[in-house]
Amino acid sequence: MKLQSPSLIELHAFLAVCRLGSFRQAAEVLCVTPAAVSRAVERLEQHLENCRLFERSPQGVTLTEQGRQLRDLTERHVTALEAAAVTFRRPRTPGKLRVSVAPTLGSKWLVPRLPRFQALYPGLEIEMRQFHHDEDFNRDDVDVWIDLKRPRHRWPARLQVVYLLGREIVPVCAPGVLPRLKHPSDLAREVLLYHTNFPDNWARCFNAAGLGSEPKLGLGYELALNLIFAAKEGMGIAVIQPCMIERELENGELVIPFALSVSTGRGYFLCYDRQQLIGAEQRAFVQWIQDEARQSINADPVSKAVV
CATH class of the missing domain: 3.40.190.10 (Periplasmic binding protein-like II)
Known part of the structure; x- marks a missing residue:
């Protein structure tokens, strides 16, 4: 019987691009070059009789309808094969x-x-x-x-x-900043510290507080640890998950100025x-x-x- 299925190399490349939305990021995960991922996807498209799997644009890649169908039909099975290989290869250390x-x-x-x-x-x-x-x-x-x-x-x-x-996220500040905060609308006059990966967090807080204005972001930090440190030093007001600052809240290094909790999803x-x-x-x-x-x-x- 002649096998009709494509190779696992091609399917792994295709599914990595599906998952990450980028040939470059898929190449990093698979430890190959972006060109190798692109060639693997091209071979897969040719194997499937010139089926177009992705639409490419300067903004990235998106799945075509045929690409979505192929992903839905193959992802679970390829993942199961990978898991089976890992099961037999992975050494488990007791304790x-x-x-x-x-x-x-x-x-x-x-x-x-x-x-x-x-x-x-x-x-x-x-x-x-x-x-x-x-x-x-x-x-x-x-x-x-x-x-x-x-x-x-x-x-x-x-x-x-x-x-x-x-x-959930909440606004927090150093105790010395607290006297300036009587109402959530006072936030508009403060330096708003934010996490650079989630700049929309302050907009969520403003919407939840019923503030009509757009937040004017201040200093951004890529690491939440630095965001917490800046807030403790009184450099501005941060918005962050309470679980990250349990000790600071307990020690009084940070305070929550308003009963304002917002879900980020x-x-x-x-x-x-x-x-x-x-x-x-x-x-x-x-x-x-x-x-x-x-x-x-x-x-x-x-x-x-x-x-």
């Missing part, structure tokens, strides 16, 4: 759990809690692995991810994905491969971190807003 977590969430929220978990399960070693911003969840050095949901992001079908926390999610066998202690970590997240959300620091 160890390898975790990849967004850096600021790791240092500000997870790490301060780990001693409590390790007191309960001293036999399980938690190993923090490098975080990748464009994660494809195919790594063989990670058991559990705590990752940020991104716009138009599609989780691989093999993953078990559970929302943890971080969907994003947040941090716990992800692990449901096809991988994990031990009882690893499962205990998965349950424990969900319990910790619920406790953080139920603490509701916004209810302690000063104004």
Whole structure:
């Protein structure tokens, strides 16, 4: 019987471009050149009798209707094949759990809690692995991810994905800035510190507060750690997830001036491969971190807003 299906190399290239919306980013994930990804997609289009899979423009690439159909028909199966290969290749170390977590969430929220978990399960070693911003969840050095949901992001079908926390954002400032803030409209006169990856956060806050004006953004920071530091130093007002500043709120280094909580629709999610066998202690970590997240959300620091 003559095989009609295309090669896995071509399908991997096609699905990477689908997932990332860019030939360049797909090449980085696949560790090849953009030209190699482009040639693989061209071969796939020719194999499918000159089927056009992408529309290319200066703004990027978008799937054609035929491209969407091919993605829907192949993505789950290619992902399952990759997972099967990883299952037989990946060495599992008993008593160890390898975790990849967004850096600021790791240092500000997870790490301060780990001693409590390790007191309960001293036999399980938690190993923090490098975080990748464009994660494809195919790594063989990670058991559990705590990752940020991104716009138009599609989780691989093999993953078990559970929302943890971080969907809500609040305005925060140093205590010395507080006397100038009597009403949310006072924000328009202040320096608005923002995360450069999410410049729309302040617009969400202004809309939620019923302010008709557009926010005039001040200083931008690529790292949430620097954003928090700038707010503590009184350089302006930041908008950030309460889970990132629990210690600063407790110590009085930062205050929430208004009971104004806004959902970004994003947040941090716990992800692990449901096809991988994990031990009882690893499962205990998965349950424990969900319990910790619920406790953080139920603490509701916004209810302690000063104004």
